[in-house]
Every structure is written in C-alpha cells, then in structure tokens.
Amino acid sequence: MTNGEESATKADVEAPPSTESRGKAALATTAVAAPAAAVVAAKKMRGGWKRGLAIFDFILRLAAIASTLAAATAMGTSGETLPFFTQFFQFQASYNDLPAFTFFVVGNAIASGYLVLSLPFSIVGIVRPTIVGARFLLLIFDTVMVALTTASAAAAAAIVYLAHNGNSSANWIAICQQFNDFCQRISGAVVASFIAAGIFMLLVMMSAMILRKP
DSSP states (O other), X not given: OOHHHHHHHHHXXXXXXXXXXXXXXXXXXXXXXXXXXXXXXXXXXXXXXXXHHHHHHHHHHHHHHHHHHHHHHHHHTOEEEEOOSSTTSOEEEEGGGSHHHHHHHHHHXXXXXXXXXXXXXXXXXXXXXXXXXXXXXXHHHHHHHXXXXXXXXXXXXXXXXXXXXXXXXXXXXXXXXXXXXXXXXXXXXXXXXXXXXXXXXXXXXXXXXXXXXX
C-alpha cells in the first residue's frame, strides 16, 4: 500500500461523523427522551389536580366542622319552659327527654371531633398529593362518618316531624305551637347535620377520585 492510499484510509477512519449521522443520533436521543418527558409531565399534571382536590378537601372539612359543631351545640342547648301562673305547674321541653336527640348530639359531637383530628392528614394530602396511606385512612373514616351523621340526623328528623305535625292515629299532638323556640332550634340543628352528611359524601367521592389510578 502506498503512502497516499494509507493516508486516505486514516483520513476516512478519523473523519468526524457526517451531518446525516449526527441527525440520526439526535433523532434517536429525542425519541428516547420524549417518552420520559411525557411521563414526567403527566405525573406533574396528575399531582396538580390531586393537590387542587386536596385543598378543596381541607376547605370542606372546615365547613363540616362548623356544621357538626353547630348542630351539636344547637341541639344540646335546646330547651324551653312554658310560663304558667305558679312555678309548681310548668311544662318543659328539652333535648335529653328523647333518646333520638341524645343520639343526635353524641353523633355530631363525635363527627366534629373526628374532623378536627383529620385536618393534619388533609394537610399531608396537600403537601404530598400522591400519598396513598393517609388518603385511604381518611376514606375509611369519612365513610363511617357518613353513616353516623346520616343516622343521627334521620332519627332526629323523625322526632322533629312529629313535633311539628303530630300523629292523629297515635294521638300524638304537635307541640311546636307551644314550644316555638325549642322547635326552631332542633329544626336548625337537623338541617345543619344533614349539610354535614352531604359534605362527608363529597369527601368520600373526592378521596376515591384521588386514589383512583390513571
């Protein structure tokens, strides 16, 4: 092999890759990086809407605390005594005269206490929207609170209905014409409890959405 041929061979070996080769390499790198970037973008997007739901979850819990606390307080402080001529002859209505109202106060008090304890877990869900353990725990207890608040509100609502309308078949007379303030307080308490039950239902659905896999 002559010196000219040897120099040409070395030049071919040591020559930098052509523009076409560099383009193919760049396309290959882009093809590999594109799915990874898409995965990262999808995770960020999923974390974004989950964080938004977690923030709304926290706000709803504050609203539910107000509802359950108002319901328990209004029912627990309800009571009215009808004025008569002597102090020895009086009619009095109080929530603890009926077990359904007592159950109502206890149920809403438990729900209110649970909601206060659940706030730190809700904050964890805001900081780490993709966390599963805390959210699943909230889902379980929120479902229990749906049953508790609905049962207590329904039991009290039945008594409130009788207080307003009575029952002629059972000879139960309506008392709200006499105990007007008492009936207003217990009616408002029942409405607040049903609002809390609806909020708990929303919390359960939101937790299920957050835990749902894409």
